[in-house]
Amino acid sequence: MLVDLTSGTIATIVHWIFTLLNSFQGLFILLTTCLADKLTRDALLKHLKRNAPASTTDSVTTLDSTWRK
Template sequence: MNLFSLVVVISKLLRPSVSEGDKGDEKEMAKSILKAVVFLTPIFGITWILGFFVLIVDLSDGVIPMIVHYSFTILNSFQGLFILLTACIGEQKVREALLKHVTSASKSAKTEVSSKITSSIAKK
């Protein structure tokens, strides 16, 4: 399933986006595929390694097998979140939009607080 997911991501990266219009630069496309493979391989690999450890330590009893089982379950359940976060960190456009949103939200919060303070002072 992980290999299938990786193939789907790479095939989606090969398609030009709506904003690009044409095929785009082959070098940039290869770079984005390499970046996706570099980001997704550790995410998929860590869970597979823990899965093999689950098989190995499953025969023994104790605290270590329980830790391995819980860590395997937790990392597998959050795998989609990790993929989303690495995709957001990996794309410069997403980082810029997120930074713009955070800075505009903080500016609006500051102006809202200052307007509340001035209105409360004016009432007194």
């Protein structure tokens, strides 16, 4: 090898870069495989819209119509 990566400043920098990239490995996989696929994005958006909390006006209207019955 041309550069000694067993000790020294360059070795420390290379080790830190390696550690940072490995710590974000799951995020990279998520971004490149899951969110890049259109079907997965559509299903995720559909799921998030379905589970979105109701606004206060919707819940008041529902409660008001329930009391009138």
